[in-house]
Amino acid sequence: MPLYAYDLHIHTCLSPCGDALMTPPNIANMANIKGLDIIAITDHNSARNVRAVMSAAKGLPLKVIPGIEVTTAEEIHVVCLFPDADSAENAGGELEKHLPSVQNRPEYFGEQVVMDENEEIAGTFPLLLPNALDISIDSLPKLVGSFGGFCYPAHIDRASDSIIAVFGEVPETPKFVSLEVHDLESFFGNADNVRYKDGYIIVTSSDAHRLQDISERENFVELPELSFNCLRRALCSDTQ
Numbered sequence: 001m002p003l004y005a006y007d008l009h010i011h012t013c014l015s016p017c018g019d020a021l022m023t024p025p026n027i028a029n030m031a032n033i034k035g036l037d038i039i040a041i042t043d044h045n046s047a048r049n050v051r052a053v054m055s056a057a058k059g060l061p062l063k064v065i066p067g068i069e070v071t072t073a074e075e076i077h078v079v080c081l082f083p084d085a086d087s088a089e090n091a092g093g094e095l096e097k098h099l100p101s102v103q104n105r106p107e108y109f110g111e112q113v114v115m116d117e118n119e120e121i122a123g124t125f126p127l128l129l130p131n132a133l134d135i136s137i138d139s140l141p142k143l144v145g146s147f148g149g150f151c152y153p154a155h156i157d158r159a160s161d162s163i164i165a166v167f168g169e170v171p172e173t174p175k176f177v178s179l180e181v182h183d184l185e186s187f188f189g190n191a192d193n194v195r196y197k198d199g200y201i202i203v204t205s206s207d208a209h210r211l212q213d214i215s216e217r218e219n220f221v222e223l224p225e226l227s228f229n230c231l232r233r234a235l236c237s238d239t240q
């Protein structure tokens with residue numbers, strides 16, 4: 001089976017922490033220059049820029065998966081991936097309803113810019129997007145599944161905003177098939193963590209907030225063909 005170079009965790013200028021240069025065409029072009037085959041756009045709790053990146057990538061040999069990085073009620077970040085822009089936007093619309101009514105303060109947190117594929121600014125999102133939703137980690141997989149998507153915990157090796165930071169380990173339930181580990185060497189250098197290599201598929205993505213941080217051709221997934229359904233089968237099976 002062919003191997004595809006992936007980076008399934010990339011923020012745009014919609015995320016307040018995302019650099020202003022993380023525009024839809026810049027991301028598509030940089031991912032293409034780096035030789036990636038498949039990327040996912042995963043802004044915090046919103047999918048408002050996914051369609052623009054997908055449009056910007058048209059004509060490039062690059063598959064763009066629309067996604068969202070959800071912050072659960074427990075403050076666990078979870079990468080959620082969807083089959084198409086409609087399902088991601090519908091899911092995003094539902095998730096946004098669960099945001100606390102805290103306004104973004106761009107002078108502290110950064111702008112949250114909604115943009116089209118030509119870098120025309122459509123507006124800014126008013127509520128602070130990375131805040132925790134009132135959706136628990138237990139209920140998230142089913143919710144994401146109801147929009148045709150699947151999900152797995154993000155950067156489980158981070159000291160904050162991760163499933164291990166919250167629970168001290170990856171709990172048995174909800175059952176995830178994949179886990180995202182940011183720094184493989186350091187995480188698996190700890191003997192306690194080696195057990196996760198057996199029970200899970202380990203995904204490594206950049207969590208890029210700047211163009212230069214988008215992955216090189218360094219992480220690969222084996223797929224029969226380059227499609228969402230094949231990716232879903234590889235990273236999620238049918239358990240969610």
Ligand SMILES: [Zn+2]
Nearest residue numbers: 069077154161
């Ligand atoms: Zn995160």
Ligand SMILES: [Zn+2]
Nearest residue numbers: 009011069207
């Ligand atoms: Zn992230």
